[in-house]
Amino acid sequence: MGTISKRENRAPFLFRSSQLRYAAAYVLVTSAVLLFLNIYAPIMIRELTFSAQRNAILDKAQLIVSDFSNCDRLDKESVWEIIQSIEDLHTARVVVTDAGANCLYDSQDSGGYQDRLVLYPEVAEALEGNDAVYIRYEPGQIISKAAMPIVAYNRIIGAVYLLERDQDQAALIDNLQITIFWISIGLEVLVSTFSILFAVLYSRRMGKLFVSVRKLHGGDYSVRLPERGHDELTRLAKAFNKLAARLDQSEEVRKQFVSNASHELKTPLASIKLLTDSILQNDMDRDTMREFVADVGNEADRLTRLSEKLLELTRLDSKPAENRELTPVRPVADRVLRMLIPLARKQEIRLNLDCPENIGVLASSDDLYQILFNLVENGIKYNTSNGEVSVRGFVIADSVVIQIEDTGMGIPDSEKPHVFERFYRVDKARSRKAGGSGLGLSIVSDMVQRNDGSVTLTDREGGGSCFRLSFPYYPLPEEELT
Numbered sequence: 001m002g003t004i005s006k007r008e009n010r011a012p013f014l015f016r017s018s019q020l021r022y023a024a025a026y027v028l029v030t031s032a033v034l035l036f037l038n039i040y041a042p043i044m045i046r047e048l049t050f051s052a053q054r055n056a057i058l059d060k061a062q063l064i065v066s067d068f069s070n071c072d073r074l075d076k077e078s079v080w081e082i083i084q085s086i087e088d089l090h091t092a093r094v095v096v097t098d099a100g101a102n103c104l105y106d107s108q109d110s111g112g113y114q115d116r117l118v119l120y121p122e123v124a125e126a127l128e129g130n131d132a133v134y135i136r137y138e139p140g141q142i143i144s145k146a147a148m149p150i151v152a153y154n155r156i157i158g159a160v161y162l163l164e165r166d167q168d169q170a171a172l173i174d175n176l177q178i179t180i181f182w183i184s185i186g187l188e189v190l191v192s193t194f195s196i197l198f199a200v201l202y203s204r205r206m207g208k209l210f211v212s213v214r215k216l217h218g219g220d221y222s223v224r225l226p227e228r229g230h231d232e233l234t235r236l237a238k239a240f241n242k243l244a245a246r247l248d249q250s251e252e253v254r255k256q257f258v259s260n261a262s263h264e265l266k267t268p269l270a271s272i273k274l275l276t277d278s279i280l281q282n283d284m285d286r287d288t289m290r291e292f293v294a295d296v297g298n299e300a301d302r303l304t305r306l307s308e309k310l311l312e313l314t315r316l317d318s319k320p321a322e323n324r325e326l327t328p329v330r331p332v333a334d335r336v337l338r339m340l341i342p343l344a345r346k347q348e349i350r351l352n353l354d355c356p357e358n359i360g361v362l363a364s365s366d367d368l369y370q371i372l373f374n375l376v377e378n379g380i381k382y383n384t385s386n387g388e389v390s391v392r393g394f395v396i397a398d399s400v401v402i403q404i405e406d407t408g409m410g411i412p413d414s415e416k417p418h419v420f421e422r423f424y425r426v427d428k429a430r431s432r433k434a435g436g437s438g439l440g441l442s443i444v445s446d447m448v449q450r451n452d453g454s455v456t457l458t459d460r461e462g463g464g465s466c467f468r469l470s471f472p473y474y475p476l477p478e479e480e481l482t
Contacts, residue, residue: 023195030191034184042177049169050135053144057162058133060091061148064160068096068150074158079104093163097123099156118161122147126159137173142166205233212240221248269303272296324451326474327368328360329393329402336372337391340380344389349380355393359400361471363451372404374444375467379406387464395473402469405460416457420445 067082068074079096083105096105097118103109106118125132126147134145143165150158208225215223221244225237275296279289330353337351344351361368372391379389387407394401411419420441444467448455453471460466 023199026195027188027192031188034188038177038180038184041180042173045173045176046137049142049173050137053135053142053164053166053169054133054146057091057144057146057164058131058148061131061146061160061162064094064096064162065148065150068158068160069152071150071152071157074098074104074150076104091162092165093161095120095123095161095163096150096158097127097161098158099127101127101159104158120145120147120161123159123161126161127156129156137170139170139174140167141170142173202233209233209236209240212244216240216244216247221251272300272303324362324364326360326362326476327365328357328476329368329400330355330357330359332365332368333372333391333393333402336369336376339373340376343377344380347380347383348385348387349383350386350388351376351380352388352390355391355402358476359393359395360474360476361400361451361453362474363453363471367447367451371444371447371469372402374441375404378441379404379408379465382406383408383464398473400471400473402471404467404469405464407460407462407464410459410463410465411457419457420455 064083064086067086068079071078071082074096075098083094083096091107094105094107095103095118097103101117101119101123103116103118122132122134122145126149129149129151131149132145132147136143143163145161145163147159147161149156150160212223212225223244224241227234227237227241275292279292284292333353333355337353341351376389376391383389383406388405389407390403390405392403392405445455448469448471451471453469455470456468458466458468
């Protein structure tokens with residue numbers, strides 16, 4: 001089992017971690033969003049402010065123009081009188097011109113109104129009959145310019161020009177821009193910190209999982225991952241721990257199986273070796289020699305039976321379930337009992353069968369035959385003289401039940417949970433004498449489970465054992481019954 005250095009562990013999951021790439025992408029996306037916000041928000045704020053400023057200055061210009069609507073012509077005196085009657089409009093500058101763009105009033109002229117032309121683009125546009133508004137933002141102020149024509153009797157007799165400088169709104173826009181900028185910086189730092197922190201923590205957890213997988217691959221099935229939290233990694237850790245526990249259990253079963261198999265194979269081999277040495281090293285008469293050779297044959301037969309059952313277990317472990325078909329129970333049970341009649345007669349055991357023709361199980365006929373054969377054979381071998389072995393089949397609810405009962409001495413309650421374990425024998429001396437290997441019931445359990453059934457062991461009324469098989473019920477087609 002190889003060791004994993006800290007450097008080897010850190011490199012794939014910190015510097016080449018997909019989570020760090022995801023975090024970097026998230027930071028870049030967040031930066032783009034915040035940059036867009038820093039550009040878009042001030043523009044929108046300016047647009048809203050400019051719209052409000054445009055409406056306000058046009059309202060003021062319209063108020064002045066409405067006071068000149070009753071004038072036939074404009075001169076300095078009439079303009080002065082009308083302007084003085086208007087309340088303070090809070091504008092930086094008010095200019096009134098005649099139709100020729102000559103200045104009639106300028107609020108910024110303190111020494112009178114010099115004759116001059118007002119050549120502002122806004123005034124020129126107003127004298128053409130259009131309202132003109134121009135607003136621009138400068139650092140520290142918003143400059144608004146508006147001009148509106150003075151119309152009397154459907155002719156343009158002059159124009160009003162207004163100029164405003166709003167420092168309060170400009171300061172508000174500046175403050176909002178600065179606030180959004182610093183909030184964006186703070187959010188970006190926070191997002192970057194948490195993204196990198198999350199990526200590092202996530203990568204460390206992935207690193208632990210990677211190390212654990214390598215240990216598991218190296219044969220260390222005792223490794224476990226902490227199961228903290230409720231996220232995907234926690235569920236992955238739980239799945240990994242279940243897999244490791246299962247592999248650990250399988251490894252223990254494998255070791256136990258190999259140990260038991262070695263022990264079981266060793267016993268008949270040792271007997272054969274002892275018998276052959278005795279034949280070779282001693283002078284024996286013909287009858288004694290035949291007896292020793294018969295014992296060698298018995299041990300060889302026992303070794304053959306054990307090898308066959310080991311091969312059967314290997315086949316069950318490695319081979320997937322065969323294509324199953326609906327198999328009638330009665331014909332298979334008849335065939336099993338016919339095959340075991342010679343053994344039953346030798347043991348003076350009666351065989352009984354009580355199974356209707358119309359029940360079947362979804363299993364291959366070979367599997368059902370092997371299951372019934374092993375159970376009936378055990379019932380014969382471990383029975384009492386003049387005893388019975390009964391096979392009964394019936395339907396309960398949605399299940400087909402097959403019971404194999406014997407009149408033997410039964411199995412103690414403390415032994416029942418272990419009888420389906422491999423190489424487990426209740427009475428080891430009697431099992432060996434009967435030729436048992438402790439594998440028959442294990443084969444039965446494996447075959448029943450792979451055919452979606454279950455097997456249980458209970459005591460028979462009046463003494464003995466009762467093995468109860470349960471399979472899903474499927475009615476047999478009519479052609480199977482004819």
